[in-house]
Amino acid sequence: MSWKDEIAHLRKRQALAHNMGGAEKLARQKAAGRLNVRERLDLLLDPGSFREIGSLTGKARTNAEGGFEGFSPANCIFGRGTVRGRPVAVVADDFTVRGGAADAAIVEKQIEAEKMAGELGLPLIRLIEGTGGGGSVKSILDMGASYVPFNPAWDQVVANLERVPVVSLALGPVAGLGAARAVSSHYCVMVKGQSQMFIAGPPVVAGVGEHVSKEELGGSDLQLAAGAADDAYASEADAMEAARWFLSYLPDMAGDAADRTPPSDDPARIDESLREIVPRDKRFGYDMRAILNTTLDEGSVFEMGRHFGSSVITALARLDGWPVAVLASNPNVYGGGWTAEAAQKILRFVDLAETFRLPVVHFVDVPGFVIGTRAERAGTIRHGARALSAIYQASVPWCTMLIRKAYGVAGAAMMDHTRFRYRYAWPSGDWGSLPLEGGVEAAFKSVLATAEDPEALKEELRTRMRDLSDPFKTAERFWIEEIIDPADTRPLLTEFANLTAKLRTRDKPGTRYRP
Structure with a gap:
């Protein structure tokens, strides 16, 4: 039959x-x-x-x-x-x-x-x-x-x-x-x-x-x-x-480690042009994407969401073949300042990294939150606080490169400071609670109001503050862990990727993903 x-x-x-x-x-x-x-x-x-x-x-x-x-x-x-x-x-x-x-x-x-x-x-x-x-x-x-x-x-x-x-x-x-x-x-x-x-x-x-x-x-x-x-x-x-x-950057399922591809780029490669990429005049931007392209594995940068929250760059990339999640400031948009949209973008991206155990590399040049009535109407501080919470809730390995500015609450979101601070700064580092350009007027308002020559006093205060803002003085107190030659950025990042490779898996669920 x-x-x-x-x-x-x-x-x-x-x-x-x-x-x-x-x-x-x-x-x-x-x-x-x-x-x-x-x-x-x-x-x-x-x-x-x-x-x-x-x-x-x-x-x-x-x-x-x-x-x-x-x-x-x-x-x-x-x-x-x-x-x-x-x-x-x-x-x-x-x-x-x-x-x-x-x-x-x-x-x-x-x-x-x-x-x-x-x-x-x-x-x-x-x-x-x-x-x-x-x-x-x-x-x-x-x-x-x-x-x-x-x-x-x-x-x-x-x-x-x-x-x-x-x-x-x-x-x-x-x-x-x-x-x-x-x-x-x-x-x-x-x-x-x-x-x-x-x-x-x-x-x-x-x-x-x-x-x-x-x-x-x-x-x-x-x-x-x-x-x-x-x-x-x-x-x-x-x-x-x-x-x-x-x-290609993600594992088959949460909890597993994403595959490493055969390394095709020298992990010890240096780029001397990085010593000149950041302008001395802080009013000018520079190409953060150029920094990413030369410090991460060649041809590996996969940027997502370029047209939303554009003052922040989010990308997947590789370091010595290992997949990593990349957060980076974009100084050519709002000087790298956080908008409500940028904060939303950061939150979702950090959740992605946490869900699939991708180590995060954060390139920082953040003058703070974008300010003004539009920012207030957008609820920037609430969105920013949510993004900051996601960063502090994250348990994935985290390495921060302080390229230039780090000011205020948004600047402090460079990493969870209570964890081991795997962090480097370039000599162009510039940080504090407020930028000197507006901070002097706010901090010394009453003194300036009674001064005989407010402009002269203002310039004197700025000069003194600039001297004290020298990044090497911060390093002397171990408030920044290490200042590096920018040309050495890639070797240090590939070392981070290899050192944290064993931390790419997890046994228990992490923070819930928020679409």
Whole structure:
């Protein structure tokens, strides 16, 4: 006895599922310049590695006699595959079936995809296009009643942020729960001019009197500036390559150590040009990214979130092959001062480092919080205090390089000072409670008010304070642990990465990740 007929029927159903939403919908997807879901899986994963789960999920059509007539697949596809030989879980929306809406999906597929990643310790990649939520109001007609809203799989979405690396790629219009899934990840990527992300789309927004296009409402430029998306790329291929690069710095699951790549850059390499990169005039900025590129392994700097909180740089990189999390001030934006947005960016990035046990290297040039009415309206001090709390809650190894300024509460956030202070300063170091440029007026206000020549007294006080602010006087008291030749920065950082390699794993959960 053979099961040949049943196996043939199985293959027929699977072949029909590969037709997705049908020729017309596929043509419309192509005309919009977007890949279909099967093409995306082929592009993302190693050739032939995708193992689909739920390939028969959908709705069969039968004729009057009850015979099989056709098949419409669910619009959620998931399974496992490999990325550069590394096993991953992947879940993808099929926009050609009811625009990716959940009322055309089998909700258990999304749930199982999240569970598979979390329980098997597999990095999770979400390819999102559509609402991913409760569908349209037409659902009420199909169900015969309305329902109290709930978010399918949300317990698993939240849990996975602390279990495995999660990457979301928004590859077309993404609304509602789909947008919430996109941002509830460690790295969220969009495609320029092709993907948009919003709470509700233009037709719904029109109901409150605002008439805008999809791009105006939630295009990549807007979402990058808002910090909802981390990066945007020119094509789906580029976005997927960024996802692969991001994952290469992280372990398969929280608690494990991320892989070290074979070192390709001399750990003892020095760069004498660093001795001249910081201007003597503190009013001028310099290229912090140039410092990162020459002190970290060549070609390893992967910056994220460049367009949000731009006074701070966040990146993943390598030191002698070891992955590290990099925080750096950007003196060319607000002088490196912390804004509310920068503080939010720091908090989330420190949580990422803590979740996956990445040692942090912090390049500091912070004049303090950005001040003024706009900063106060943005709640900068509260956001700043939250970022400071994240730094003090972190237990990962931490090395600070004081490049120039460190003033006030934000300057003190260079590290948790109660831990071992693995810290170096360049000779350009300049620190204190307030910069001299405004601090003298504040500290000596009453004295200056009664002086015969306030300007002369002000200059005299500044001169005395500048003498006392010499970083070598700080070093004499061991208030800074070591002042170094800037050219020696890389050898010291690679030493830190190797010395802390044994601290990259953990047995118990750390601080909860906050998306």
